[in-house]
Amino acid sequence: MQDITIRLSGNAGQGLESSGAGFVLAAARSGLHVLGMPDYRSRVRGGNNFFQVRLGNSPVQSQPRQINILLALTADAVEMHAHDIMDGGFVLAPAEVGIDESFLRPRNIALIQPPLVDLAKQHGDKMMANTGALAVLAALIGFPLQAIQDVIARNFARKGAEAVATNQAVAAAAHDMVREDAARFPWKLSMPAEPRPRMAISGNHALALGAMAGGCRFMSAYPMTPATTIMEWLSSVPPEFGMVVKHTEDEIAAACMAIGASYAGARAMTATSGGGFCLMVESLGLAGMTEVPVVIVDAQRGGPSTGLPTRTEQGDLLFAVHAGHGEFPRIVIAPRTHEECFELGWRAFNLAERYQCPVIVLTDMLLAGSIATIDPVDFGAVSIDRGRTIEPGDHPAGNGFRRFEFADDGISPRAFPGDPEAVFPSSTDEHDETGHITEDAANRVRMMQKRMRKLETAANEARPPELYGPEDAEITLVAWGSSYGPCREAVDMLNAEGRAAANLVSFTDIWPLSPATEEILRGRRIIAVEGNYSSQLAQLLRMHTGIAVQGSINRYDGRAFSPEAIADHVREGQYAAV
Amino acid sequence: MPPSDVSLDLFECEAENTWCPGCGDFAILRGLKLALVEAGIRPHEALLVSGIGCGSKLPDYMTINGFMTLHGRPLAIATGAKLANPKLHVFVVNGDGDSYGIGGNHFVHTCRRNPDLTHIVENNQIYGLTKGQYSPTSDRGFITTTSPDGSIEAAFNPIAIALAAHATFVARSFSGDPKHLAKMIVAGMNHRGYALIDVLQPCVTYNKINTYDWYRERIYRLEEEGHDTSDHDAAAARAQEWGDRIPIGIFFQTEAEHAYEEDVRALAAGSPVESAVRLHRNPQPEQYETLRQRFL
Numbered sequence: 001m002q003d004i005t006i007r008l009s010g011n012a013g014q015g016l017e018s019s020g021a022g023f024v025l026a027a028a029r030s031g032l033h034v035l036g037m038p039d040y041r042s043r044v045r046g047g048n049n050f051f052q053v054r055l056g057n058s059p060v061q062s063q064p065r066q067i068n069i070l071l072a073l074t075a076d077a078v079e080m081h082a083h084d085i086m087d088g089g090f091v092l093a094p095a096e097v098g099i100d101e102s103f104l105r106p107r108n109i110a111l112i113q114p115p116l117v118d119l120a121k122q123h124g125d126k127m128m129a130n131t132g133a134l135a136v137l138a139a140l141i142g143f144p145l146q147a148i149q150d151v152i153a154r155n156f157a158r159k160g161a162e163a164v165a166t167n168q169a170v171a172a173a174a175h176d177m178v179r180e181d182a183a184r185f186p187w188k189l190s191m192p193a194e195p196r197p198r199m200a201i202s203g204n205h206a207l208a209l210g211a212m213a214g215g216c217r218f219m220s221a222y223p224m225t226p227a228t229t230i231m232e233w234l235s236s237v238p239p240e241f242g243m244v245v246k247h248t249e250d251e252i253a254a255a256c257m258a259i260g261a262s263y264a265g266a267r268a269m270t271a272t273s274g275g276g277f278c279l280m281v282e283s284l285g286l287a288g289m290t291e292v293p294v295v296i297v298d299a300q301r302g303g304p305s306t307g308l309p310t311r312t313e314q315g316d317l318l319f320a321v322h323a324g325h326g327e328f329p330r331i332v333i334a335p336r337t338h339e340e341c342f343e344l345g346w347r348a349f350n351l352a353e354r355y356q357c358p359v360i361v362l363t364d365m366l367l368a369g370s371i372a373t374i375d376p377v378d379f380g381a382v383s384i385d386r387g388r389t390i391e392p393g394d395h396p397a398g399n400g401f402r403r404f405e406f407a408d409d410g411i412s413p414r415a416f417p418g419d420p421e422a423v424f425p426s427s428t429d430e431h432d433e434t435g436h437i438t439e440d441a442a443n444r445v446r447m448m449q450k451r452m453r454k455l456e457t458a459a460n461e462a463r464p465p466e467l468y469g470p471e472d473a474e475i476t477l478v479a480w481g482s483s484y485g486p487c488r489e490a491v492d493m494l495n496a497e498g499r500a501a502a503n504l505v506s507f508t509d510i511w512p513l514s515p516a517t518e519e520i521l522r523g524r525r526i527i528a529v530e531g532n533y534s535s536q537l538a539q540l541l542r543m544h545t546g547i548a549v550q551g552s553i554n555r556y557d558g559r560a561f562s563p564e565a566i567a568d569h570v571r572e573g574q575y576a577a578v
Numbered sequence: 579m580p581p582s583d584v585s586l587d588l589f590e591c592e593a594e595n596t597w598c599p600g601c602g603d604f605a606i607l608r609g610l611k612l613a614l615v616e617a618g619i620r621p622h623e624a625l626l627v628s629g630i631g632c633g634s635k636l637p638d639y640m641t642i643n644g645f646m647t648l649h650g651r652p653l654a655i656a657t658g659a660k661l662a663n664p665k666l667h668v669f670v671v672n673g674d675g676d677s678y679g680i681g682g683n684h685f686v687h688t689c690r691r692n693p694d695l696t697h698i699v700e701n702n703q704i705y706g707l708t709k710g711q712y713s714p715t716s717d718r719g720f721i722t723t724t725s726p727d728g729s730i731e732a733a734f735n736p737i738a739i740a741l742a743a744h745a746t747f748v749a750r751s752f753s754g755d756p757k758h759l760a761k762m763i764v765a766g767m768n769h770r771g772y773a774l775i776d777v778l779q780p781c782v783t784y785n786k787i788n789t790y791d792w793y794r795e796r797i798y799r800l801e802e803e804g805h806d807t808s809d810h811d812a813a814a815a816r817a818q819e820w821g822d823r824i825p826i827g828i829f830f831q832t833e834a835e836h837a838y839e840e841d842v843r844a845l846a847a848g849s850p851v852e853s854a855v856r857l858h859r860n861p862q863p864e865q866y867e868t869l870r871q872r873f874l
Contacts, residue, residue: 253651260658
């Protein structure tokens with residue numbers, strides 16, 4: 001068995017996400033590769049939610065179309081999810097939950113119903129039924145009870161020794177209770193004898209950790225799903241780190257405070273979703289015109305306007321590339337994986353300071369909220385590049401500091417308030433090399449050219465798109481962001497059928513595009529795979545390389561691509577016109 | 579006593595000034611320079627953040643770290659800069675439209691947040707740079723290009739709103755009295771926390787009602803009438819005075835509250851600006867191990 005997918009389903013407020021996260025951590029500690037995806041609605045209590053966990057012996061990068069096991073904590077969970085259970089799959093439900101078996105009868109689906117609520121009550125609290133359910137799942141798929149017990153000890157530690165002991169007792173009893181079911185359960189994952197330690201981390205947390213490692217010590221934001229956990233996690237960092245987090249009155253203030261902090265010399269960021277990014281657009285121009293570096297994370301969700309607040313989309317790409325009036329350089333990058341969330345978390349600050357411009361990091365609900373296992377991040381590999389920044393005390397002696405010097409590569413020296421050698425004005429009005437306001441035509445032309453040259457410099461140093469799969473394939477999928485994982489698995493599925501059916505070209509550095517892009521794409525039969533309606537990356541590629549895609553596979557219902565669905569589209573040649 | 583080497587000359591600048599002759603902003607520019615000299619603050623130690631409008635060009639007309647930003651946003655930008663480097667003396671200067679109209683949300687929240695900023699509002703009750711439209715502080719009945727029959731809105735009362743929003747220093751001055759203005763700015767600078775100095779500033783081109791003479795006939799000084807600046811209720815009552823008698827001076831001041839940045843625990847570990855320099859020179863990757871452990 002390569003991998004198993006389990007869906008934990010119940011009502012909002014039943015602790016699904018924390019149970020799911022605990023299960024992911026236990027599996028990670030057992031040496032499995034895991035991807036856990038929350039699926040919830042925009043409400044605090046009630047309504048069916050689920051948390052889906054895919055576990056494998058090799059890296060898992062997407063959620064498949066069908067699941068092996070449904071854990072149903074409510075009766076309606078079966079009705080809602082039965083159609084996604086694969087033939088021969090299982091439903092696990094506490095015996096106390098009245099399951100309507102009519103949804104299962106026509107299908108080959110087995111039902112396991114241990115009395116988990118009763119067991120939890122015997123130990124003091126029916127809420128511990130979730131703990132019992134996780135232990136049962138561990139028993140079924142064959143990972144050790146000890147992994148569950150360790151996570152209970154860790155997660156319940158702050159509730160006291162008694163909470164740990166009773167939950168562990170429930171877990172042990174539940175694990176024991178399903179011994180017979182476990183014996184007949186057909187799918188077992190092989191457990192590594194000496195599990196390699198892996199981190200279980202969400203994209204938002206990986207990005208926040210990366211930002212800290214990159215020297216970010218100022219973050220201002222306004223809560224907005226799915227970006228909020230970046231601010232929450234940074235707020236939880238102990239004060240000894242000097243991480244200043246400011247929850248602001250709105251996203252306008254969030255972006256402005258980050259720009260003010262960066263202007264003063266800090267590495268500063270903000271994070272939001274598309275709706276908040278709309279409010280930040282005027283400050284994007286401020287940062288562009290006054291050449292202040294700032295990192296803005298847009299964790300995309302379904303739009304427009306309020307849209308699908310808790311669901312995923314890749315609908316902001318062209319907006320991020322073009323947001324703001326007038327013309328100024330900005331950089332748009334998008335992590336494809338959780339590993340890249342960490343990496344771009346620190347790299348974004350290097351790009352921002354190197355090119356003295358805003359950097360927009362585009363993630364989406366799937367990356368932001370999903371928990372993945374990754375190799376422990378290497379803080380030693382993080383580099384901090386401040387570009388042409390003159391730090392306090394490092395100013396070359398003598399007068400004549402020109403903050404906006406007409407540099408050949410567009411990058412002028414940058415100093416901070418507090419430096420006696422570099423007192424200068426900065427203005428969103430057009431200005432001369434010293435920073436003073438001027439409407440002189442010749443100066444305007446030179447200053448525009450200076451600023452825009454930074455974009456050429458940045459393009460030449462941008463990461464080219466990456467090719468995965470056979471060089472010569474019949475079809476080339478093009479993807480960015482969270483679509484990368486399912487596309488990669490789709491390519492593997494298609495090529496497993498015996499010929500070089502497909503490969504994948506995927507982008508991390510989206511704007512400015514590397515000049516190598518055209519060469520990499522030329523001569524291929526390209527299909528764009530994007531979580532949006534209008535194939536925005538494909539549009540950008542055509543605009544800037546002249547290369548047109550042959551068709552596209554789009555999803556904009558707020559849900560994740562499955563590799564099976566992408567592979568089906570390719571096999572059947574079902575594409576949308578772009 | 580201020581350091582003897584801090585003089586007005588340090589703040590002079592040759593940039594072309596584009597204000598109308600007689601503009602009340604000249605006195606505000608001079609009042610600010612006098613206050614900086616009085617306090618012994620050198621150009622590199624101060625940051626002056628402005629928005630957009632006639633008065634927001636002020637930083638361009640003096641030698642100082644000047645950041646001329648967006649319409650309505652300088653308080654947010656200044657707060658970010660102050661939190662990033664609390665050692666800076668941070669000033670905000672912007673107009674009434676900037677501060678109370680488009681920036682009204684930031685104004686209210688800055689009052690209750692109380693960062694150590696000195697906020698000077700050039701309040702001329704009109705939009706000057708766009709050539710004469712009514713502003714949030716225009717009186718009812720005020721005739722402009724966008725209120726041809728006279729404004730039909732009540733005027734925004736910045737003093738009363740600042741008091742209601744828990745501002746810890748609320749003052750008003752008059753640009754026709756640069757010495758009083760400098761005194762108010764110095765008092766605002768010395769105040770630990772957010773200081774609002776609303777400056778009545780005639781627009782000689784577009785506001786033919788609220789002129790220097792109009793103000794001189796009405797203005798009186800709070801300190802001359804025995805006003806107690808620690809009495810919030812008395813301040814709130816004085817804030818409602820307008821028309822025949824207009825009070826100037828400090829309405830209210832308290833240092834019972836901490837400045838915002840004093841209560842930010844993370845700042846005890848060094849400012850974000852210092853951290854950026856320190857981590858650039860010595861990234862200390864091992865420090866993050868405890869954070870990594872959270873995910874293992």
